[in-house]
Amino acid sequence: MPSVFTRIIQRELPAAIVFEDERVIAFKDINPAAPVHILIVPKKEIASINDVTQADEALLGHMFIVAGQVAREQGVAESGYRLLLNNGRDAGQEVFHLHLHLIGGRRLGPMVLRGG
Ligand code: 5GP
Numbered sequence: 422m423p424s425v426f427t428r429i430i431q432r433e434l435p436a437a438i439v440f441e442d443e444r445v446i447a448f449k450d451i452n453p454a455a456p457v458h459i460l461i462v463p464k465k466e467i468a469s470i471n472d473v474t475q476a477d478e479a480l481l482g483h484m485f486i487v488a489g490q491v492a493r494e495q496g497v498a499e500s501g502y503r504l505l506l507n508n509g510r511d512a513g514q515e516v517f518h519l520h521l522h523l524i525g526g527r528r529l530g531p532m533v534l535r536g537g
Contacts, residue, residue: 423466424466424516424517424518425516425518426446426460426462426466426516426518426520427466427518429446429448429462430446430462430464436448436449436451437449439459439491439494439495440461440487440490440491440494442487443464444463444464444465444480444483445461445462445463445464445480445483445484445487446461446462446464447459447460447461447462447487447491447523448460448462450522454522454524455524455525455526455527455529456525456526456527457495457496457497457502457523457524457525457526458522458523458524459491459495459522459523460520460521460522460523461484461487461488461491461520461521461522461523462518462519462520462521463477463480463481463484463519465477465480466518467518467519468517468518468519469508469509469514469517469519470506470508470519471508471509472519473519484521485504485521488504488521488523491523492523492525495523495525495526496526497523497525497526500525500526501525501529502523502524502525502526502529503522503523503524503525503529503532504521504522504523504524505521505522505524506519506520506521506522507522
């Protein structure tokens with residue numbers, strides 16, 4: 422079964438795409454947590470960081486370069502933003518197709534609640 426993000430890549434599902442090249446796609450999160458909430462997704466369907474191999478090293482680096490470019494284009498490079506990657510159950514990962522969340526456009530508060 423292709424992931425929901427692969428279905429977006431294949432244009433089977435709609436999305437507000439803000440960046441695309443041969444290796445990566447970036448689109449607006451359907452349920453945004455902030456004024457800017459973009460998902461940066463490798464076209465290669467890697468389930469999670471647990472599944473990353475040495476062969477993916479350049480791809481992961483490219484995702485960060487794309488993140489910086491998208492942040493500039495979305496107008497949050499100077500104000501700041503958070504890159505977030507949920508991995509597995511305890512992090513609340515919902516879609517098992519690797520993705521970076523780029524979140525900004527407001528004060529985001531602490532990264533995680535302490536004392537939990
Ligand atoms: P995770 O918890 O796996 O890190 O985050 C998955 C994210 O994907 C969630 O923020 C969710 O709102 C987003 N999402 C899930 N399905 C879709 C979809 O069909 N389209 C878009 N644009 N975002 C989605």
